[in-house]
Amino acid sequence: MAMFVHLTPAANAARIRGSGIRAASRDGDGARGVFCFPVLPSYTLTHQWLRELARHGGPRGLVAVHLRLPDSEPVTVGHYSNRPGRAHTAVTASEAVRRTAALEDPRGWEVFVPRAVTRAEIHRVRAVRQVTGWRYFPDSNGREPCTCSGCRVRGEYGSQRLRRRRPHPIDGPAPATPVLLRRIAEAGDPGDPAELRAALHWLGMRRRGPLARIAHLADHPDPTVRAALAEAVGPWRTPGTEPLLRRLAQDPHEDVREAVAFTDRLGDG
Structure with missing residues (x-):
């Protein structure tokens, strides 16, 4: 059995314990399913998506849902950017774990399960450190943040102050x-x-x-x-x-x- 972790708002924990994970996400082809990441020896890499997902999460933070899938379970694995050489590939769950673990830098990689995850496949739901991982994109620390309408998140902490300090030439903030x-x-x-x-x-x-x-x-x-x-x-x-x-x-x-x-x-x- 292959072990993966799915990060979700804490408000979903009770429902997931009772009925599993809904196929609420969509991959690049529009198929419904669940995004997750293999459980690796490194805690930081395993939960690398936490800070980025927390930008859109609930007020109580995120929790980690550990799930076990059969080794032969069909999934796709690839980098979120979907660039050439990193595009999602259809493999088995065990192969997705092997490929991800073999990467020199697995940051930004993800696994997509093209179906819902049942209650029986949930191994445990636990709290995680809310400061783990990267934001925006790997290696973004030290780079000037973009304040365009496509990158910024409405209502994000400090976003208004950031826009005033670094106004975007097209997306503002607008003069009075x-x-x-x-x-x-x-x-x-x-x-x-x-x-x-x-x-x-x-x-x-x-x-x-x-x-x-x-x-x-x-x-x-x-x-x-x-x-x-x-x-x-x-x-x-x-x-x-x-x-x-x-x-x-x-x-x-x-x-x-x-x-x-x-x-x-x-x-x-």
């Missing part, structure tokens, strides 16, 4: 609304298109905005500004947004009409 309105006013009349598009980009990150202060840009002679206006106000819930979008939907330039259609606010009518 009065600052952006001042930039729009200082852009001139009709206004420099590049400056106006930059200000509208930041305003588009808000749920509401000063619609009355920027609606005049619907008459700007540059269609890229009018398209940027549609993209910015599309997510807003400010009263008057839909009438402005309907007006832009009749714009003579195709790019502006497409920007309105992309907001998906006006439906088929």
Whole structure:
């Protein structure tokens, strides 16, 4: 029997003890199953995924679920990055353990069981040290963290302070609304298109905005500004947004009409 460890929020412990582990995760091909890692002699390597998974875990931390699978159980093993030479390979459970143990650096590797794990296969559920493992990616310590919308986790401890210290050129945090309105006013009349598009980009990150202060840009002679206006106000819930979008939907330039259609606010009518 091959032994693996599955890390999960502590809130799931009682359910797992009673009914096993659900096939709630999906692999790169969309198949449902359970991610786990072989139990190796090194405690740190065995639980290497803990700090990364804890970024999305519950308030009580994670627990380790040890499970035993038949040596011939079909699984896949590979690196999470799925790069050439590290792509997931279909093997047996015993072969997955052997391959992982033989790696010079098994950090970032994972095993996927393409089914649920039954209660009978659960060996034990136990507490683990919450400071074990790497975050973001192996060897990330010492590198500048990325604050783009794809990398950051909303509500993560210290994330707001990090974004303020290292603002992302595209994903913010955005300057204050009065600052952006001042930039729009200082852009001139009709206004420099590049400056106006930059200000509208930041305003588009808000749920509401000063619609009355920027609606005049619907008459700007540059269609890229009018398209940027549609993209910015599309997510807003400010009263008057839909009438402005309907007006832009009749714009003579195709790019502006497409920007309105992309907001998906006006439906088929």
